Amino acid sequence: MVPMVEAASLSRPARRGIQYLLSEGVQEMEAKVRDFMKLLQVDKRIGAADAQKAYTLLKLQFNWLLDSLDIFADVLSLRSEHHTGTWLAGMDVLAEDTLLLKGSYFKAPPLVTYLDRGHGAAIRRARTRLPGGKSNPVAVIRVPRERMISTGIASSLVHEVGHQGASLLGLIPSMRKVIQERVKMEPESATLWNWFDRWISEILSDFWSVAMIGIGSTTGLMNVVSVPSYFVFRLKPDDPHPPPWIRLRLSIAFGAVLFPDQQWERLRQLWDRLYPIKLAGPEKSRIFQHLDQLVPEFADLLVNHRPPSLKGKMLREVFPVEYRQPKRLRQLYQQWVKNPRDMKRYRPSIVFAAIGQARADQVISPRRENRHLRNMLTYWALKRVL
Structure with missing residues (x-):
């Protein structure tokens, strides 16, 4: 057992799933070792080559068990760190909240989070x-330590949750079908639509994040993809991620469709000033301009997509977008300024959305933003165990 305060522990469903998986693996391993020893003792005629073959297979299976153990050891070991463990438990609550849609379209699995070095978030x-x-009983989300700042926490975390949600809803194959229909309808733009097809997994996760936490997702993404211009405009056929320049354009487009407000145009103009398209060079500039022209059409296509799993509903209809409208979020934040304790009445995703909106509006300082979110992560962790 890893020593940790109770508030830092995993949810009960997550603990049960991991314990069952590992205990079952240990029991199976013990049985196979006994069978191997019995084989050596009983069958004296077994040749050295056959015995070695059985042994190497057994060794591989043991290593697989250790690999599975290591995955969850990374999750559990950080829970003993002062403050970090409790914040991670709060992030578990946030992750599970942002997987919930309006309606019962899938059975949500437990989600657990952990921190690691490096620049990229990921999900198993x-x-x-x-x-x-x-079969993995829980979704395991890795968040880089560098993202543990303000609403950037949620931007990365909810993007990874989006991968799980998109998988549960079967969004990737259903959207690819729609895109390929466009390829047939618009053969002159086939190359451009095929880029979107290649990037669809990451695009769907970005959409999920925007739909759940609003502009805080886009500003968080902007921070992540603010890298030297060479990488911002790099087009790689084998990369599932859109180049940062077009990726942020897509995030802004999703926000503009779901949450109409002048802030999205201001953000688009800011991105243009930070990374003028001429930095891509003449040839790539033309590609990015053509892709950018398709972004509004593509965003509308995705937001209004009706995958079979949603039983006739559009994507925009199953996300709680009415509660993330900028006007409402601004009102909520002003309400919390007068009575900070009132923040505890709201879902984690709403809290991150409202504070992210306040930060985008520059009505909250980074220090206060961090303090609010740190306190709320701790509160959600404590609330889960009390």
Whole structure:
């Protein structure tokens, strides 16, 4: 057991799933070792080559079990860190909240978070195969330590939650079908639509994040993809991520459709000033301009997409977008300025959305923003165990 305060612990469903998986793996391993020893003792005629073959297979299976253990050891070990463990538990609550849609379209798995070095967030989705072939009982989300600042926490975290949600809803194949229909309808733009097809997994996750936490998702993404211009305009056929320049354009477009407000145009203009398209060079500039012209059409296509899993509903209809409208979020924040304790009455995603909106409006300082979010992460962690 890893020593930790109770508030830092995993949710009960997550603990049960991990404990069952590992205990089952240990029992199976013990049984296979006994069978191997029995084989050596009983069958004296077994050749050295056959014995070695059985041994190496057994060793591989043992290593697979250790690999599975290591995955969850990373999650658990950080829970013993002062403050960090409790914040992670609060992030678990936030992650689970942002997987919830309006309606019952799937059974949500437990989600757990942990911090790691490096620049990229990632998810090991629930119900995918672990080393050795077992089904993963929980979604494991890795968040870089550098993202543990203000609403950037939620931007990265909810993007990874979006990967899980898109998988549960089967959004990738359904959107690819729609895109390929456009390829047939608009053969002159086939190359451009195929870029969107290649990037659809990451695009869907960005959409999920914007739909859940509003402009805080886009400003958080802007911080992540603010890199030297060479990388901002780099087009790689084997990269599932859109180049940062067009990726932010897409995030802004989703926000403008879901949450109409002048702030999205201001953000677009800011991005243009930070990374003028001429920095891409003549040839790439033309590609990015053509892609940019398709962005509004593509955003409208995705937001109004009706995947089979939603039983006739559009994507925009199953996300709680009415509660994330900028006007409402601004009112909420002003309400919390007068009575900060009132913040505890609201869902984690609403809190991050409203504070992200306040930060975008520059009515809250970074210091106060961090203090509010740190306190709320701790509160959600405590509330879960009390």
